[in-house]
Amino acid sequence: MTITTGPITTGTTPAGMAATGMVTTGAAPAADVSAALAAYCEQRIFQPTPDVYITGNPFQRPIGPPGAGARDFSVPATEAEFLGSGQLIAGRVLCNAYESDMILLPPAGLATAKADFDLFYGDEVRRLRDVVRPGLERYAFSFLDDAVPAPQVRTLEELQEYFLTEVGAAGAPADASSGNPAVDAGAPMAGTMRLIAECGHPEEAAGLHLIQLALDALTEASAMARNLGGSYGVEQSELFKIFNDEFGYGVYGAKHSTIFKEMLASVGLRTDLHAYWNFYLPSSLVGVNYFNWLTEDHRGMFRYMAAVTYLEWLFAQGFADTGVMLRAVYGDRVDAKYCDEHAHIDVHHGRMTYENLLLGLARAHGEIVIPELVRGIEDTKLLLRLGDEDFRAQIAWADALDTYTEAGARLASAAGDDAAARTLRPGDPFSTGVRDTDTLVEVTGGEVEVHAWATEHPHRLGKGDVLLVPKSRLHGLKAASGEARVTVRTIERTSNDD
Amino acid sequence: MTRVIVMDLSRHNTVMVGHDRYFILQADGRRLLVRDYCPHRGGPLSLARRTPDGRRLSCPWHGTKVGVAAVQRTCLPMVLSGDEAVVLLPEGEDAPVSVIRKEVLANLPPDAPCADGTGGPNTRTTGAATGDAATTGTPCP
Numbered sequence: 020m021t022i023t024t025g026p027i028t029t030g031t032t033p034a035g036m037a038a039t040g041m042v043t044t045g046a047a048p049a050a051d052v053s054a055a056l057a058a059y060c061e062q063r064i065f066q067p068t069p070d071v072y073i074t075g076n077p078f079q080r081p082i083g084p085p086g087a088g089a090r091d092f093s094v095p096a097t098e099a100e101f102l103g104s105g106q107l108i109a110g111r112v113l114c115n116a117y118e119s120d121m122i123l124l125p126p127a128g129l130a131t132a133k134a135d136f137d138l139f140y141g142d143e144v145r146r147l148r149d150v151v152r153p154g155l156e157r158y159a160f161s162f163l164d165d166a167v168p169a170p171q172v173r174t175l176e177e178l179q180e181y182f183l184t185e186v187g188a189a190g191a192p193a194d195a196s197s198g199n200p201a202v203d204a205g206a207p208m209a210g211t212m213r214l215i216a217e218c219g220h221p222e223e224a225a226g227l228h229l230i231q232l233a234l235d236a237l238t239e240a241s242a243m244a245r246n247l248g249g250s251y252g253v254e255q256s257e258l259f260k261i262f263n264d265e266f267g268y269g270v271y272g273a274k275h276s277t278i279f280k281e282m283l284a285s286v287g288l289r290t291d292l293h294a295y296w297n298f299y300l301p302s303s304l305v306g307v308n309y310f311n312w313l314t315e316d317h318r319g320m321f322r323y324m325a326a327v328t329y330l331e332w333l334f335a336q337g338f339a340d341t342g343v344m345l346r347a348v349y350g351d352r353v354d355a356k357y358c359d360e361h362a363h364i365d366v367h368h369g370r371m372t373y374e375n376l377l378l379g380l381a382r383a384h385g386e387i388v389i390p391e392l393v394r395g396i397e398d399t400k401l402l403l404r405l406g407d408e409d410f411r412a413q414i415a416w417a418d419a420l421d422t423y424t425e426a427g428a429r430l431a432s433a434a435g436d437d438a439a440a441r442t443l444r445p446g447d448p449f450s451t452g453v454r455d456t457d458t459l460v461e462v463t464g465g466e467v468e469v470h471a472w473a474t475e476h477p478h479r480l481g482k483g484d485v486l487l488v489p490k491s492r493l494h495g496l497k498a499a500s501g502e503a504r505v506t507v508r509t510i511e512r513t514s515n516d517d
Numbered sequence: 518m519t520r521v522i523v524m525d526l527s528r529h530n531t532v533m534v535g536h537d538r539y540f541i542l543q544a545d546g547r548r549l550l551v552r553d554y555c556p557h558r559g560g561p562l563s564l565a566r567r568t569p570d571g572r573r574l575s576c577p578w579h580g581t582k583v584g585v586a587a588v589q590r591t592c593l594p595m596v597l598s599g600d601e602a603v604v605l606l607p608e609g610e611d612a613p614v615s616v617i618r619k620e621v622l623a624n625l626p627p628d629a630p631c632a633d634g635t636g637g638p639n640t641r642t643t644g645a646a647t648g649d650a651a652t653t654g655t656p657c658p
Contacts, residue, residue, distance in 0.1 A: 268559060
């Protein structure tokens with residue numbers, strides 16, 4: 020099994036359970052929502068800056084290029100649009116919205132970011148957030164209603180069998196006791212972990228994987244924290260024990276987010292929250308937002324508990340695999356204690372969540388909640404699969420930009436006549452994005468850096484170069500000369516064009 | 518310099534020495550002041566329940582089973598006279614000391630019900646082992 024969507028590092032409405040209201044409708048007139056979204060995106064802290072990497076300020080979170088806030092999100096994205104530009108923009112806005120109820124402070128002190136702190140948590144941004152969020156949740160998550168099957172699982176016994184079958188199929192079977200996820204620390208690298216290690220730029224690919232994990236890991240268990248309050252029986256105490264592990268028993272050095280930072284630092288990656296904001300893939304944002312959504316809206320609690328059970332179970336082997344990959348890529352210099360910790364503690368968490376959250380809730384509340392529990396697992400399965408596909412496609416493209424530049428040259432004459440010209444200068448605002456069609460980026464003057472993953476050596480295009488950018492591939496362009504001119508044209512390809 | 522405290526076991530069952538906690542464990546007809554710390558992740562063994570054979574404590578955090586004999590070996594030197602206990606604290610520490618009374622589940626019989634009447638610790642779970650960790654059990658709240 021592999022973990023790729025990073026965060027999910029951590030919900031059709033089945034009959035019987037009132038989850039039809041999971042996506043809130045009709046909160047505000049459409050015109051008000053559009054105006055609020057535009058106003059939200061125009062906030063200073065959500066505008067791009069010249070920086071590729073954002074350090075020292077957790078409130079700076081560029082949503083996208085100019086015009087992002089004018090997009091219409093009234094029609095939900097389909098599964099086919101999962102990696103589209105709409106999901107990327109919605110994902111960034113929702114991430115900002117959910118995290119604005121977490122406490123975030125820059126490690127070096129607030130002095131230089133106090134004005135942004137005041138804005139991020141201020142009345143106006145929170146008011147706008149509350150107007151736009153329901154519509155964006157509907158846009159981002161409604162596709163799950165159609166895309167996720169509803170297995171006929173109705174009884175406790177069926178739930179047990181279903182879960183163990185699912186985790187087995189995902190490569191994480193139970194051990195001989197049937198109560199713990201089995202872990203083979205010596206398993207050979209496979210799947211996405213192997214693709215990372217064997218690609219032409221393994222450190223960049225591994226870095227991109229860590230960056231996707233960082234989206235959740237640097238605030239690890241903050242979504243879980245939303246489910247700690249209230250009064251819901253022994254399941255509440257069981258979740259708290261898991262949270263206690265995640266937060267290192269109150270010891271900062273043992274907190275999972277702390278040891279994750281140590282892992283990042285050991286391989287030369289920045290540890291500031293969202294330093295790599297520009298490199299979160301759409302699938303990673305949707306995945307993390309899904310868990311924030313389910314914990315922000317307590318109607319999602321059963322889905323959440325099942326989703327977290329499925330993930331905790333898979334993480335035991337998944338992080339053993341990740342540790343093997345990181346050591347293969349970075350050698351002795353990587354501090355992979357974070358992976359070792361999860362490969363161990365998630366054996367416990369897998370068992371604890373399975374026995375006492377998933378089955379515990381089914382026992383306590385009966386068959387009425389089982390469809391929602393199953394839904395959480397099915398949602399997570401789909402999000403993991405889509406995330407894995409997104410990540411693999413991104414590293415395959417970023418690893419072969421020379422090849423895609425050659426392909427671009429071959430295809431240049433076949434491009435559409437919809438050229439959009441831009442002039443870039445080094446100090447211009449920088450942001451990444453995805454396009455909803457294949458495009459050709461042609462440099463008509465100067466030199467341009469293409470940022471397809473976080474690297475100190477981005478791909479460089481000179482005058483006359485043409486880069487093929489497949490649909491949904493995250494990238495950003497930055498001038499590498501005093502001025503550069505690019506044109507972007509759509510291209511229709513056949514599968515043989517690569 | 519060795520520090521000594523005197524505690525009344527009819528009123529108190531727990532000693533805090535700085536961040537370290539000790540509780541009165543009853544085993545083999547004796548009362549011992551043992552460290553309230555699971556060797557796996559530091560879970561509170563005072564809130565552990567006995568395994569059915571009474572020989573091990575099942576930590577409430579992760580279900581790690583710790584032998585009662587091993588826990589007994591963590592005891593502080595103590596001289597008992599009735600309920601009056603004279604305890605020698607660990608040397609080399611000048612951490613603040615306090616004696617308190619708190620809930621201790623580790624001295625209950627394995628099948629004793631919880632205070633809420635929901636039954637013993639293993640009423641909901643099936644056994645599952647990983648290394649030394651076994652049945653999670655749902656600890657009595």
